[in-house]
Amino acid sequence: MDFIFSDEQQQLRDSLQKFIGKEYGFEARKAIIASEQGFSDKVWAQFAEMGILGVAFDEAHGGFGGSSVDTMLVMTELGRGIVVEPYFSTVVLGGSLIDLAGSEAQKQAVLSEVVEGKLLLAAALGEPNSRYELNCVQTTAKRDGAGYVLNGHKAVVLHGESADKLVVSARTAGAAREAKGISLFLVDKASAGVAVQGYRTIDGMRAAEIKFSNVKVGADAALGEIDNALPVLERGADFAVSALCAEAVGAMEALNAATYEYLKTRQQFGRPIGSFQALQHRAVDMMIHCEQSRSLALLASIKVQSEDPNERKRTVSAAKIQIGRSGRAIGEEAIQLHGGMGVSNELAAGHYAKRLAMINATLGDVEHHSERFASAA
Amino acid sequence: MDLNYTKEEQAFRDEVRKFVHENLPKDIADKVLHHKRLVKDDWVRWQKILHKKGWVAPNWPKEYGGCAWTPIQQNIFEEECGYAGAPRVMPFGLVMVAPVIQHFGSKWQKEYYLPRILSSEDWWAQGYSEPGSGSDLASLKTKAVRQGDHYIVDGQKTWTTLGQYADMIFCLVRTDSTVKKQEGISFLLIDMKSPGITVRPIITLDEEHEVNEVFFDNVKVPAENLVGEEGKGWTYAKFLLGHERTGIARVGESKRELEQLKAIASKELRNGKPLIEDPRFRDRITAVEVELMALEITLLRVLSSRTKPGPEASILKIKGTDVQQALTELTMEAVGPYALPFRPEARAGDWHGESVGPEYAASAAAVYFNYRKTSIYGGSNEIQRNIISQMVLGL
Numbered sequence: 001m002d003f004i005f006s007d008e009q010q011q012l013r014d015s016l017q018k019f020i021g022k023e024y025g026f027e028a029r030k031a032i033i034a035s036e037q038g039f040s041d042k043v044w045a046q047f048a049e050m051g052i053l054g055v056a057f058d059e060a061h062g063g064f065g066g067s068s069v070d071t072m073l074v075m076t077e078l079g080r081g082i083v084v085e086p087y088f089s090t091v092v093l094g095g096s097l098i099d100l101a102g103s104e105a106q107k108q109a110v111l112s113e114v115v116e117g118k119l120l121l122a123a124a125l126g127e128p129n130s131r132y133e134l135n136c137v138q139t140t141a142k143r144d145g146a147g148y149v150l151n152g153h154k155a156v157v158l159h160g161e162s163a164d165k166l167v168v169s170a171r172t173a174g175a176a177r178e179a180k181g182i183s184l185f186l187v188d189k190a191s192a193g194v195a196v197q198g199y200r201t202i203d204g205m206r207a208a209e210i211k212f213s214n215v216k217v218g219a220d221a222a223l224g225e226i227d228n229a230l231p232v233l234e235r236g237a238d239f240a241v242s243a244l245c246a247e248a249v250g251a252m253e254a255l256n257a258a259t260y261e262y263l264k265t266r267q268q269f270g271r272p273i274g275s276f277q278a279l280q281h282r283a284v285d286m287m288i289h290c291e292q293s294r295s296l297a298l299l300a301s302i303k304v305q306s307e308d309p310n311e312r313k314r315t316v317s318a319a320k321i322q323i324g325r326s327g328r329a330i331g332e333e334a335i336q337l338h339g340g341m342g343v344s345n346e347l348a349a350g351h352y353a354k355r356l357a358m359i360n361a362t363l364g365d366v367e368h369h370s371e372r373f374a375s376a377a
Numbered sequence: 378m379d380l381n382y383t384k385e386e387q388a389f390r391d392e393v394r395k396f397v398h399e400n401l402p403k404d405i406a407d408k409v410l411h412h413k414r415l416v417k418d419d420w421v422r423w424q425k426i427l428h429k430k431g432w433v434a435p436n437w438p439k440e441y442g443g444c445a446w447t448p449i450q451q452n453i454f455e456e457e458c459g460y461a462g463a464p465r466v467m468p469f470g471l472v473m474v475a476p477v478i479q480h481f482g483s484k485w486q487k488e489y490y491l492p493r494i495l496s497s498e499d500w501w502a503q504g505y506s507e508p509g510s511g512s513d514l515a516s517l518k519t520k521a522v523r524q525g526d527h528y529i530v531d532g533q534k535t536w537t538t539l540g541q542y543a544d545m546i547f548c549l550v551r552t553d554s555t556v557k558k559q560e561g562i563s564f565l566l567i568d569m570k571s572p573g574i575t576v577r578p579i580i581t582l583d584e585e586h587e588v589n590e591v592f593f594d595n596v597k598v599p600a601e602n603l604v605g606e607e608g609k610g611w612t613y614a615k616f617l618l619g620h621e622r623t624g625i626a627r628v629g630e631s632k633r634e635l636e637q638l639k640a641i642a643s644k645e646l647r648n649g650k651p652l653i654e655d656p657r658f659r660d661r662i663t664a665v666e667v668e669l670m671a672l673e674i675t676l677l678r679v680l681s682s683r684t685k686p687g688p689e690a691s692i693l694k695i696k697g698t699d700v701q702q703a704l705t706e707l708t709m710e711a712v713g714p715y716a717l718p719f720r721p722e723a724r725a726g727d728w729h730g731e732s733v734g735p736e737y738a739a740s741a742a743a744v745y746f747n748y749r750k751t752s753i754y755g756g757s758n759e760i761q762r763n764i765i766s767q768m769v770l771g772l
């Protein structure tokens with residue numbers, strides 16, 4: 001057993017933590033969210049410079065050959081700062097799907113540009129009726145000469161509006177919920193027939209409804225094996241879920257710290273409210289929630305690489321269940337212990353609670369993963 | 378023992394239901410049912426309709442133009458209104474300050490203010506909380522100094538619900554800082570248009586404007602606006618707290634939200650089947666529904682008891698808000714990934730833009746976050762628990 005991060009990993013974490021602490025305060029973040037595009041090109045360029053856009057990818061594709069633990073470290077720091085830049089959609093979800101499914105040529109072309117900060121990705125997987133089921137795909141890709149024609153509606157595509165390229169799941173065969181018959185495509189968002197309706201999300205990010213009407217793509221747009229994308233899709237999503245868990249842990253740590261600070265400083269009845277045992281015990285439970293979440297987030301970041309799909313699914317789902325529950329508990333308690341200040345949008349606490357709640361609604365909530373956990377025995 | 382409503386009570390319920398059905402403006406009900414943004418006119422319009430019928434003040438005695446209904450009747454009325462999607466009658470004037478004026482106010486205050494409250498001519502706000510005095514209300518610092526026939530008020534109130542609409546605010550102010558803190562507090566009625574008052578919005582997690590900071594800088598208040606005696610403000614405030622018992626459980630509204638949750642869960646699919654058929658989700662709905670059933674009977678037991686309502690009212694506050702919050706949580710989860718889109722612009726009554734996802738999903742997360750307030754305001758649920766443990770359990 002070795003729970004120690006390497007020197008490089010600690011350096012990566014420290015430099016990112018320092019950057020976010022200095023440049024990404026509450027007011028700076030607020031201004032970024034209020035901007036037209038909803039995230040900062042400047043911050044993104046900094047991320048490229050620091051090398052965090054490449055930690056997940058091989059050196060052959062311009063990356064830094066990091067492990068899933070590196071991604072976890074980065075995501076925890078992004079969570080601590082509730083960073084709204086499209087790291088998750090571009091590097092973690094979009095990037096890993098290309099990394100897992102793409103051909104050598106596709107990886108060369110796309111990933112190196114991602115690493116340099118020149119290209120943004122989004123994964124268009126969900127649909128209006130699919131909830132959290134990756135196999136529920138009604139968007140179609142029909143053969144058209146050498147290429148394909150896409151039709152359909154993709155829902156709540158994270159950072160879909162700012163993305164240059166979209167990783168799209170589409171049905172090339174089979175019925176709406178069949179495991180077989182799903183394929184992945186890499187589509188230029190600028191293609192004719194792609195209509196994007198962008199909007200804010202309640203946690204300060206952006207997402208979009210994306211409709212495809214007769215969007216023509218070449219044969220080289222197919223990512224991986226035709227009709228057989230579900231296993232890869234699930235693997236990529238599991239990697240993304242493990243990253244979300246790590247992000248949640250960072251958010252929990254920061255939110256707990258803010259709450260403890262408030263308990264120590266806020267005075268009522270002539271004493272700090274943290275002197276009331278009713279609140280002390282709840283503060284302790286928040287801490288335990290965070291530690292339990294950290295444990296499973298760690299485990300998931302390792303087991304997500306497992307070659308045994310059942311072991312991978314069980315561990316990742318376990319982590320998502322834990323952080324879903326703990327994130328809800330910590331978010332609600334933090335607001336409550338802040339009293340009226342907790343429901344004010346001018347305090348960071350509520351924004352952490354929002355992000356934690358939306359992480360639960362991304363790539364499967366507690367109930368979805370409970371079912372998955374039980375069936376992956 | 379008979380847990381059924383009497384014939385008269387049932388007839389009363391039918392009468393209320395019919396009236397609400399026929400008179401509640403559809404545009405207002407639509408806003409309430411779809412969690413759209415209410416504006417001043419929505420509340421005022423509904424209150425005026427109730428006033429015309431003579432039903433706007435269920436809790437007032439007849440002599441002041443109230444209905445003098447029994448607590449059970451009041452509850453039936455509130456439940457029917459809540460269930461039908463009527464906006465809540467704004468409590469600050471009708472439920473909070475009016476009984477204080479009726480019991481402790483001067484003849485002039487009764488004659489001048491009560492009719493204006495009944496007709497919704499004046500919108501009232503509650504000025505209790507201050508930045509440094511929330512749960513510990515008695516520590517409040519806003520000062521009122523007597524100068525001839527006026528008080529000069531300096532200080533700050535906060536969390537003032539819908540203070541941006543208010544014509545009047547009733548405030549607890551400190552008139553004497555040399556005595557025990559509860560004994561130096563007085564109850565003042567202050568005109569919001571007085572020079573020296575500034576109102577600043579506080580934006581909540583759903584980015585709505587429903588609370589405010591209210592600043593008092595050298596505000597002149599006529600001495601005739603003091604209610605009762607100087608130094609008795611705390612007693613009056615406590616009288617008021619004991620008075621409010623039907624409103625806090627919100628059984629009617631929760632029944633309505635439960636029904637909407639079930640409708641949503643019947644439309645949403647999980648694994649190709651309606652979510653409501655999924656045992657995991659169904660059991661969670663059941664758990665809340667059972668709590669709500671129990672709450673309704675607990676409420677009726679409190680209302681039927683012949684003794685003055687005591688600290689048991691705290692049970693209603695705690696459980697009522699638990700149920701409300703659980704319903705918003707389940708609704709947010711029921712809509713799945715469509716909890717994410719956040720479009721405050723779509724909550725305007727006259728908005729007709731392109732929707733995102735099903736209409737019922739549009740404000741699910743915003744309402745969940747907004748409703749975190751219910752366990753904080755009106756005496757936080759921790760304070761309610763302290764009250765029960767001290768006053769009921771003797772701990």
Ligand SMILES: Cc1cc2nc3c(=O)[nH]c(=O)nc-3n(C[C@H](O)[C@H](O)[C@H](O)COP(=O)(O)OP(=O)(O)OC[C@H]3O[C@@H](n4cnc5c(N)ncnc54)[C@H](O)[C@@H]3O)c2cc1C
Pocket residue numbers: none
């Ligand atoms: C099955 C069993 C095996 C045991 N084995 C051993 C043994 O091998 N050797 C041994 O020495 N002892 C043993 N104990 C005793 C055990 O350590 C005590 O029961 C324990 O320390 C609690 O003390 P108490 O029973 O006097 O309860 P109390 O101390 O009277 O506590 C009563 C309740 O009050 C709570 N409480 C007390 N103080 C506070 C506070 N400051 N804040 C909040 N809550 C508080 C407690 O948590 C508890 O819920 C055993 C007990 C049990 C039940």
Ligand SMILES: Cc1cc2nc3c(=O)[nH]c(=O)nc-3n(C[C@H](O)[C@H](O)[C@H](O)COP(=O)(O)OP(=O)(O)OC[C@H]3O[C@@H](n4cnc5c(N)ncnc54)[C@H](O)[C@@H]3O)c2cc1C
Pocket residue numbers: 266268269273276278279336337338339340341343502503504505506508510511512513535536537538539588750753754755756757758759760763
């Ligand atoms: C949406 C909203 C609307 C409101 N509207 C109005 C209004 O119209 N008029 C008005 O006057 N006020 C209003 N309030 C204020 C409300 O009454 C206060 O927020 C409430 O009393 C709590 O005070 P606080 O916010 O200062 O929190 P604090 O008192 O600072 O409490 C912080 C936390 O400590 C806990 N705590 C405090 N003391 C104890 C204790 N002794 N034991 C255990 N736990 C304790 C609290 O429960 C809370 O969890 C509103 C508040 C909100 C959120």
